Amino acid sequence: METLGNKLKKARLELHMTQEQLAGESFTKSYISQIERGKANPSLKALKILAARLGKPLAYFLGDVPQNRHQAMFLLALGEGHLEQSRHAEALECAQEAQQVAEILENPELLGGAERLQASVYLAQQDYTRAETHIRRALDAFEGEDLKDQVAESYLLLGQLHHRRGLHAKAVEAFKRAAQAYNEASVKDDLVRLRALVEQGNVYLRLQDDDLALDCFNEALGTVDKVRDDRSAAGLLLGLGILCRSRGEDDKALSYAFQALALFRRANAKHLLAAMYHHLGQLYGGRNQWDRASGYYEQSLVLSQSLGNRPAQAATLTAMANHWLAQGKLDQAQNLCERALGLLKEKRDPADQVGVATLTLARVKKAQGDADAAVSLFEKAIAVFEGAKLVRKELAQAYTELGRLLNERGDFARAAEHLSRANEILMAQQNAAATKL
Numbered sequence: 001m002e003t004l005g006n007k008l009k010k011a012r013l014e015l016h017m018t019q020e021q022l023a024g025e026s027f028t029k030s031y032i033s034q035i036e037r038g039k040a041n042p043s044l045k046a047l048k049i050l051a052a053r054l055g056k057p058l059a060y061f062l063g064d065v066p067q068n069r070h071q072a073m074f075l076l077a078l079g080e081g082h083l084e085q086s087r088h089a090e091a092l093e094c095a096q097e098a099q100q101v102a103e104i105l106e107n108p109e110l111l112g113g114a115e116r117l118q119a120s121v122y123l124a125q126q127d128y129t130r131a132e133t134h135i136r137r138a139l140d141a142f143e144g145e146d147l148k149d150q151v152a153e154s155y156l157l158l159g160q161l162h163h164r165r166g167l168h169a170k171a172v173e174a175f176k177r178a179a180q181a182y183n184e185a186s187v188k189d190d191l192v193r194l195r196a197l198v199e200q201g202n203v204y205l206r207l208q209d210d211d212l213a214l215d216c217f218n219e220a221l222g223t224v225d226k227v228r229d230d231r232s233a234a235g236l237l238l239g240l241g242i243l244c245r246s247r248g249e250d251d252k253a254l255s256y257a258f259q260a261l262a263l264f265r266r267a268n269a270k271h272l273l274a275a276m277y278h279h280l281g282q283l284y285g286g287r288n289q290w291d292r293a294s295g296y297y298e299q300s301l302v303l304s305q306s307l308g309n310r311p312a313q314a315a316t317l318t319a320m321a322n323h324w325l326a327q328g329k330l331d332q333a334q335n336l337c338e339r340a341l342g343l344l345k346e347k348r349d350p351a352d353q354v355g356v357a358t359l360t361l362a363r364v365k366k367a368q369g370d371a372d373a374a375v376s377l378f379e380k381a382i383a384v385f386e387g388a389k390l391v392r393k394e395l396a397q398a399y400t401e402l403g404r405l406l407n408e409r410g411d412f413a414r415a416a417e418h419l420s421r422a423n424e425i426l427m428a429q430q431n432a433a434a435t436k437l
Contacts, residue, residue, distance in 0.1 A: 004061050005036040011054040012036075022053060025226070026188045043109055045149050046187050048077075072101040072110045079117050083124065086270070086307075092121045109150065112141030116154055123161055126308070128348050131161055148185035152178045152192050159199055164311070166350030166388070168203050175200040191232065194223045198235045205242055206352065208392050213243055231272065234263035238276055245283060253283055271312070274303035278316050285323045293323060311350055314340040318357045325360065330368050337361035351388035355381050359398050366405060375409075378402035396425040 002010075012022050012032075019032040026049055034040035042050065051058045058077045079094030099114035119134035135158045142150040159174030178196040182188060201216030220236050227233075241256035257280055264273045277300035285293035297320050304312040321336035340357040344350075362377030378398050385395040403418035 003038055004042075005038045007061050008032075008050065008054075009036040011056050011060075015054065017054075022050065024053070025190070043147070043149075043187065045109075045147075045153075045189065047073075049187070049189060068101055068105055069107065069110070072098045072105070072107070072114070075101070076110070076113050076117060083117070083120055086124070088121050088125055092118060095121065108141045108145045109147055112138040112147070112150055112154070115141060116150075116157060119157060119161075123157070123164070126164075126310070126348075128161060128165055132158070135161065148181045149187040149189055149192075152181035152185060152196075153189065155181060156192055156196050156199070159196065159203075163199060163203050163206075164350070165348055166206075166352055168207050171203045172200060175203070190223055191227050191229055194220055194227050194229070194232045195235075197223070198232060198239060201239050202235075202242075205239060205246075208246075210243055210246060213239065217243070230263040230267040231269050234260040234267065234269070234276075235272060237263070238272070238279060241283075242279060245279070245286070250283060250286065257283060270303055271307055271309060274300045274307065274309065274312055274316075276300075277303065278312070278319065281316070282319055285319070290323065290327070294320070310343040311353055314343040314349075314357060315353055317343070318353070318360055321357075321360050321364070325364055325367065328367075330364055333364045334361065334368070337364060351384055352392070352394075355384040355388070355398075356394055358384060359394055362398070363401070366401070371405060371409060374405060375402065378405070393429075396422045396429075399425065 012019070018029075019036075020029045023029050023032050027046070031040060035042055047061055048058055051061060059074060075094045075098035079091045079098065082088075082091035082094060095114050095117035098117070099111060102110035102114055115134045115138035119131045119138060122128075122131035122134065135154055138154045139151065139158075142154060155174050155178035159171045159178060162168070162171035162174055175196045179193065182193045182196070197216045197220035201213045201220065204210075204213035204216065217236060217239055224233050224236055237256045237260035241253045241260065244250070244253035244256060257276065261273075261276050261280070264276050277296045281293045281295075281297035281300060283293075284290075284296065297316050300316045301313060304316065317336045317340035321333040321340065324330075324333035324336065337357055337360050341354070341361065344354045344357065358377055358381040362374050362381060365371075365377055366374035378401060381398045382395065382402070385392070385398065399418045399422035403415045403422060406412075406418065407415035
């Protein structure tokens with residue numbers, strides 16, 4: 001029977017590739033030689049990387065693996081395929097079966113892989129509590145065996161979880177730990193590093209720290225050509241586009257956006273496509289091209305609804321409400337804000353989105369002449385931002401607009417208090433920016 005080492009060598013020679021070329025930066029020539037001579041057994045992670053470089057499916061190399069281990073590895077690969085196709089029930093079933101085999105074999109790497117696959121499924125289903133439980137179990141398995149490459153990938157997943165929950169400080173910390181584990185790993189997966197940098201940059205964008213976001217994206221640019229992963233490259237382009245839009249560089253933002261759109265479509269990354277359409281809606285809305293903006297927003301909503309992504313739907317509805325508000329179409333804007341807030345009813349929902357939707361509805365109520373409702377909503381938006389310790393431009397805007405409204409109503413003491421707080425926030429942000437310079 002043809003051994004794994006023989007198969008690896010045969011596939012390498014078919015591509016006229018040397019051992020050094022196959023090793024790349026992730027492995028050594030000596031390691032490849034040992035595998036081919038049957039002197040070393042690659043980990044599941046290493047085998048996946050080598051299979052991808054050789055253009056072969058993972059199953060091609062599994063014939064020489066002991067049957068039970070082969071079964072677990074095959075189940076994990078099959079489960080990842082189901083997850084990519086959003087077949088969550090099938091992916092979860094594969095992960096649980098692989099976990100049972102891994103427990104019998106007492107194999108920490110396979111056990112951690114099964115736990116992480118289950119976490120990925122629950123994250124896709126927005127069941128964040130279960131997802132975090134399985135990520136922690138995966139980390140326990142991998143860290144106990146000092147499997148740094150797997151630790152890096154697990155911290156990447158944990159960072160993605162925190163990012164979706166709006167826990168930005170925790171997300172940044174997880175991405176930093178992923179980078180640390182990547183640097184310490186003997187098997188370096190550049191894709192994990194690239195994704196961590198792109199995700200971390202996007203967290204900084206949510207925190208409105210453009211300089212730190214740009215640092216992450218610039219570092220990612222040095223890795224993207226090595227990996228050649230459509231989804232990661234598109235995510236980087238999307239982040240750069242959002243950064244350009246925040247700086248008023250709309251033409252450059254549109255260029256990045258359409259490059260990213262083509263890559264997302266090719267990768268069939270539906271949740272990222274939804275974010276891309278949302279971004280394009282904001283770009284064209286900022287140019288007062290309402291018909292094009294509405295078209296992209298609608299595409300974003302349809303995709304987000306098909307994926308069951310409530311926070312993404314709410315973000316798009318709020319953005320649409322802001323555009324209707326700018327046009328003076330107050331009833332439509334109110335309806336969209338109320339729909340957005342109706343989707344953000346759970347404690348796990350991102351506080352920044354709840355705050356922005358509430359602030360937008362407060363502006364609508366003020367424009368409608370309902371001062372009492374506007375005051376109440378401004379106060380509620382402030383409470384959301386302050387409670388989540390989100391010191392951002394919308395918080396300063398909420399204090400400013402509430403202060404002015406109270407001033408108009410003759411409540412001068414409270415007005416002065418709120419305007420003073422707005423000034424404190426703006427001064428702190430200016431000082432932070434000056435410190436970076």
